[in-house]
Amino acid sequence: MTLDEETLEQLRKRVRAGGAERYHAANAAKGKLFARERVALLVDEGSFVEDGMYANVLADGLPADGVVTGTATVDGRPICLMANDSTVKAGSWGARTVEKIIRIIERAYTTGVPMVYLVDSAGARITDQVELFPGRRGAGKIFYNQVRASGSIPQACALFGPSAAGGAYIPAFCDVVAMVEGNASMYLGSDRMVEMVTGEKTTLEAMGGAKVHCAESGVGHFLCKTEADAIDTVKRYLSYLPSNWTQHPPKREAQNAPEKIDLAALVPASERQAFDMRRYANGLLDSDSFFEIQPLWAKELTIGFGRLNGEVVGVVANNSMFKGGVLFVDSADKATRFVQLCDAFNVPLLFLSDVPGFMVGSAVEKQGIIRHGAKMITAISEATVPKICVVVRKAYGAGLYAMAGPGFEPDATIALPTAKIAVMGAEAAVNAVYANKIAAISDEDERAEFVAAKRAEYERDIDIVRLASELVVDAIVEPGDLRGELIRRFAAAAGKDRHFSRRRHGVTPV
Numbered sequence: 240m241t242l243d244e245e246t247l248e249q250l251r252k253r254v255r256a257g258g259a260e261r262y263h264a265a266n267a268a269k270g271k272l273f274a275r276e277r278v279a280l281l282v283d284e285g286s287f288v289e290d291g292m293y294a295n296v297l298a299d300g301l302p303a304d305g306v307v308t309g310t311a312t313v314d315g316r317p318i319c320l321m322a323n324d325s326t327v328k329a330g331s332w333g334a335r336t337v338e339k340i341i342r343i344i345e346r347a348y349t350t351g352v353p354m355v356y357l358v359d360s361a362g363a364r365i366t367d368q369v370e371l372f373p374g375r376r377g378a379g380k381i382f383y384n385q386v387r388a389s390g391s392i393p394q395a396c397a398l399f400g401p402s403a404a405g406g407a408y409i410p411a412f413c414d415v416v417a418m419v420e421g422n423a424s425m426y427l428g429s430d431r432m433v434e435m436v437t438g439e440k441t442t443l444e445a446m447g448g449a450k451v452h453c454a455e456s457g458v459g460h461f462l463c464k465t466e467a468d469a470i471d472t473v474k475r476y477l478s479y480l481p482s483n484w485t486q487h488p489p490k491r492e493a494q495n496a497p498e499k500i501d502l503a504a505l506v507p508a509s510e511r512q513a514f515d516m517r518r519y520a521n522g523l524l525d526s527d528s529f530f531e532i533q534p535l536w537a538k539e540l541t542i543g544f545g546r547l548n549g550e551v552v553g554v555v556a557n558n559s560m561f562k563g564g565v566l567f568v569d570s571a572d573k574a575t576r577f578v579q580l581c582d583a584f585n586v587p588l589l590f591l592s593d594v595p596g597f598m599v600g601s602a603v604e605k606q607g608i609i610r611h612g613a614k615m616i617t618a619i620s621e622a623t624v625p626k627i628c629v630v631v632r633k634a635y636g637a638g639l640y641a642m643a644g645p646g647f648e649p650d651a652t653i654a655l656p657t658a659k660i661a662v663m664g665a666e667a668a669v670n671a672v673y674a675n676k677i678a679a680i681s682d683e684d685e686r687a688e689f690v691a692a693k694r695a696e697y698e699r700d701i702d703i704v705r706l707a708s709e710l711v712v713d714a715i716v717e718p719g720d721l722r723g724e725l726i727r728r729f730a731a732a733a734g735k736d737r738h739f740s741r742r743r744h745g746v747t748p749v
């Protein structure tokens with residue numbers, strides 16, 4: 240049978256329309272776009288080439304498959320993409336859906352281009368489980384492919400609706416997830432299932448909504464007001480990364496002057512006074528180039544991309560505005576993953592240190608602070624991209640190690656004239672060493688005098704000039720000269736050897 244033009248066009252029209260009108264109306268009422276509209280917002284006009292468009296056109300009761308896949312360009316650079324169509328069985332994965340997702344990830348991996356996931360899905364199609372769940376090319380293969388592609392090509396997800404059960408792992412295996420407030424959710428069991436299994440009464444929003452994941456669990460990276468914001472965020476993320484691990488991040492031709500921020504005035508002399516390290520980063524980097532990732536989660540540590548003289552850098556910075564900049568379990572995890580991301584995609588790392596150390600106490604010990612801290616220090620050790628540590632105000636204890644201190648093969652350790660590097664702050668150190676002696680002095684004035692003398696002695700020991708003379712720091716740089724110094728040092732480190740250890744991989748303390 241030959242297919243005439245008109246019949247083929249009608250078939251295409253039917254497929255492009257997706258599910259029944261009532262599902263479109265229900266989505267529109269929630270402010271949700273149709274899958275194909277999302278694709279159009281993401282890609283360069285006219286660049287989309289669809290794969291497997293006719294999947295399921297002969298299936299009973301289905302207007303089309305539940306996912307749209309294909310290749311396109313974004314800002315002129317090739318990508319692969321998938322977009323769940325929630326008007327077809329709530330975007331659940333039928334057998335063809337799974338095959339299409341598997342194939343497009345394989346295409347992205349083998350051609351070395353980023354994979355973008357536009358997610359809005361009920362997870363596995365429960366009614367079709369034999370065809371899609373257990374086999375060699377069942378749903379598990381999606382995750383296998385994502386893990387294989389991780390660190391080889393960028394993988395970014397915009398999440399617009401539910402991402403249920405197994406479906407929740409697609410975002411989880413991505414480098415970043417942009418979630419739309421109010422509609423996006425991720426959860427392993429629906430609210431109905433949770434009540435059945437545990438008796439807990441909850442809602443999708445309260446249990447796995449965008450705010451929960453972006454501010455509490457850390458599974459989400461960007462909380463977005465609209466679908467267009469989420470798509471723009473994915474595009475911005477991709478603009479800092481190469482297409483794959485063999486390439487360098489795209490350099491911007493325009494080398495903007497940095498925002499006019501007086502870096503010296505920004506850092507208070509007193510360690511007890513907080514300052515916003517995000518402003519400091521903005522003052523160092525090219526104008527408007529700082530792109531913060533996970534701004535709402537573990538805020539005591541700031542991470543993000545920026546540009547120095549047009550070249551991409553990854554920034555890891557302590558922020559004393561939140562919990563005094565002390566490292567906790569979540570902030571250690573946040574840093575670990577970002578350092579691995581930058582190392583995978585050849586993004587040099589800039590550490591801005593103002594760290595009192597890791598948190599102490601029974602609560603964090605029970606959470607495994609040692610394990611999480613060790614994980615962060617592992618990532619810092621294994622990162623072979625150019626890395627520079629700037630001690631902006633202080634680097635105390637294991638915080639120095641976690642922020643790529645001198646023992647971790649940084650390409651430079653730079654201190655500002657006011658920087659302090661020590662095993663701990665003066666007050667804690669004097670207390671640790673002289674607690675018995677201090678307690679034995681009954682006269683209050685005499686005791687204060689003793690403590691002040693010991694503190695002064697300690698401060699002399701950790702004097703930054705002394706540390707420079709011992710080659711602990713490579714340079715003491717005035718704040719006004721720091722940007723130029725970093726540009727020159729990163730350029731000098733660009734061609735460095737990237738080998739770390741003779742082995743298959745380490746055994747990470749997770």
Ligand SMILES: CCC(=O)SCCNC(=O)CCNC(=O)[C@H](O)C(C)(C)COP(=O)(O)OP(=O)(O)OC[C@H]1O[C@@H](n2cnc3c(N)ncnc32)[C@H](O)[C@@H]1OP(=O)(O)O
Nearest residue numbers: 328329331360361362363364365366401403404405406429
């Ligand atoms: C790898 C292991 C796995 O992934 S197991 C997957 C388990 N998935 C789930 O438990 C999610 C079940 N679905 C839901 O909770 C809801 O459908 C969610 C995703 C919240 C969307 O709700 P809502 O937008 O109101 O749609 P709805 O429930 O009215 O469903 C629309 C039509 O789609 C269907 N549907 C939904 N989910 C599935 C599924 N997982 N498998 C098969 N069919 C599914 C519904 O039956 C409904 O169909 P119809 O309109 O009644 O013909």
